[in-house]
Amino acid sequence: MRHQIRVEVNGKSHEREVEARQLLVHFLRDELRLTGTNVGCETSLCGACTVWMDGKAVKSCTQLAVQADGCSVTTIEGMKQGDTFHPVQEAFWECHGLQCGYCTPGMIMAAGALLKENPSPSEAEIRQSLKGNLCRCTGYQNIVKAIAHAAQGGAQ
Amino acid sequence: MAIHQPSTLSEACALLATHNRGSDRDLAPSPLVPIAGGTDLYTHWPQRPDEHAKSYLDLSGIEELRAVRWRNDSLTLGALVTYWRLIQDRTCWSALPMLVQAARQVGAVQIQTRGTWAGNIANASPAADGVPVMMAYDAVVELVSSEGREEIPLADFYQGYKQMRMRPDQLIRSIRIPRRSFLFQRFEKVGSRNAQAITKVGVAIARSGAGWRVVANSVAPTVCRCPTIEALLDDKVTVRGPDDLATALSQDIAPIDDIRSTARYRRRVLARLLYFALRESCSAFE
Numbered sequence: 001m002r003h004q005i006r007v008e009v010n011g012k013s014h015e016r017e018v019e020a021r022q023l024l025v026h027f028l029r030d031e032l033r034l035t036g037t038n039v040g041c042e043t044s045l046c047g048a049c050t051v052w053m054d055g056k057a058v059k060s061c062t063q064l065a066v067q068a069d070g071c072s073v074t075t076i077e078g079m080k081q082g083d084t085f086h087p088v089q090e091a092f093w094e095c096h097g098l099q100c101g102y103c104t105p106g107m108i109m110a111a112g113a114l115l116k117e118n119p120s121p122s123e124a125e126i127r128q129s130l131k132g133n134l135c136r137c138t139g140y141q142n143i144v145k146a147i148a149h150a151a152q153g154g155a156q
Numbered sequence: 157m158a159i160h161q162p163s164t165l166s167e168a169c170a171l172l173a174t175h176n177r178g179s180d181r182d183l184a185p186s187p188l189v190p191i192a193g194g195t196d197l198y199t200h201w202p203q204r205p206d207e208h209a210k211s212y213l214d215l216s217g218i219e220e221l222r223a224v225r226w227r228n229d230s231l232t233l234g235a236l237v238t239y240w241r242l243i244q245d246r247t248c249w250s251a252l253p254m255l256v257q258a259a260r261q262v263g264a265v266q267i268q269t270r271g272t273w274a275g276n277i278a279n280a281s282p283a284a285d286g287v288p289v290m291m292a293y294d295a296v297v298e299l300v301s302s303e304g305r306e307e308i309p310l311a312d313f314y315q316g317y318k319q320m321r322m323r324p325d326q327l328i329r330s331i332r333i334p335r336r337s338f339l340f341q342r343f344e345k346v347g348s349r350n351a352q353a354i355t356k357v358g359v360a361i362a363r364s365g366a367g368w369r370v371v372a373n374s375v376a377p378t379v380c381r382c383p384t385i386e387a388l389l390d391d392k393v394t395v396r397g398p399d400d401l402a403t404a405l406s407q408d409i410a411p412i413d414d415i416r417s418t419a420r421y422r423r424r425v426l427a428r429l430l431y432f433a434l435r436e437s438c439s440a441f442e
Contacts, residue, residue: 001158020159021208023201044199045352047266056240056269062198063270066159067216110265117244131351132264 010078047133097146099137
């Protein structure tokens with residue numbers, strides 16, 4: 001069964017007909033060609049597919065596209081404003097918060113959601129907010145440093 | 157796969173009356189499975205073709221189910237209230253703190269923003285983290301259908317593994333939790349790691365004017381109260397160590413060996429969790 005949905009993604013409205021079973025991550029990647037959102041595990045564990053739905057972090061592999069109808073979605077492609085990177089993106093660059101980069105879009109979306117709610121988190125709060133995101137390269141230290149750096153720089 | 161997306165509760169009840177009423181044999185070809193956040197359903201989704209063949213009733217567009225209502229004597233959660241909503245609710249931190257503690261143990265933030273308290277009840281997992289705290293707080297489940305409404309104490313809601321006192325044409329509309337003064341409350345969860353783990357053994361303990369409540373998860377076919385332990389606490393029976401509690405617990409729980417743990421580990425750890433949690437506040441504990 002196909003459904004007509006309208007989703008605002010990174011400020012732009014998209015209308016598409018989708019299969020009821022289609023996951024949001026596949027809608028973003030395959031229909032809208034926004035391939036910055038990665039598929040890691042499809043078991044709701046790794047967090048590489050994290051996006052914002054109505055401003056809150058969700059795993060787009062744990063979400064049907066039809067349930068995003070009428071919602072506003074932000075992906076990693078929507079974090080940059082014009083030529084200016086989001087402060088969390090800048091901080092990952094500055095603090096070398098990545099190695100292979102596969103988990104990075106999800107990490108940045110999870111961190112960005114944290115800083116919206118809590119602009120100056122403690123290290124424990126940063127680590128708590130990353131419970132849903134796995135990184136197999138960095139050992140997390142530089143990711144945590146990057147998020148603290150973004151917070152000190154006044155990330156929005 | 158078909159998915160129905162009603163925008164009102166009466167529309168949802170009418171759909172369930174059409175699709176889900178009658179004996180199992182007489183059910184329409186595709187009974188509707190109610191969903192909200194869907195966080196239990198979508199895990200491993202691409203590898204679950206059986207689930208793709210079903211029909212769903214997506215409740216997430218029903219605004220009237222989103223309300224959180226604080227009254228002097230109770231908290232009422234609409235069926236779409238998420239874990240995250242209560243994590244953000246400062247009143248909840250002080251009035252019913254175990255709800256916040258349990259919410260923070262469910263998956264991670266991305267699951268907490270989608271998963272609902274009512275979904276935790278209706279998924280009926282014996283490992284549910286939200287259910288033990290709601291049960292320890294004497295929560296009452298409000299069910300609705302096109303025929304009317306009824307209320308069932310959460311402690312009486314489960315009849316066996318994934319068996320609920322709820323007809324296929326009924327929906328959870330709300331959960332009501334009484335506000336009381338608590339002399340003691342504690343939530344403990346043991347998983348294989350601190351992040352995103354499913355519970356091997358867990359317990360919620362509350363003491364108020366209504367008496368002791370001890371509710372364990374992952375140690376029986378359903379989340380369950382432990383009446384023998386509650387009576388032992390109410391009667392101030394002397395407890396010399398975890399082994400005394402283990403003997404009493406054997407009346408209350410029926411753990412099994414499974415993918416996450418063993419029955420022996422669960423019995424032993426639950427007795428120790430209880431003993432060390434209670435020792436500081438029970439003079440009968442030596």
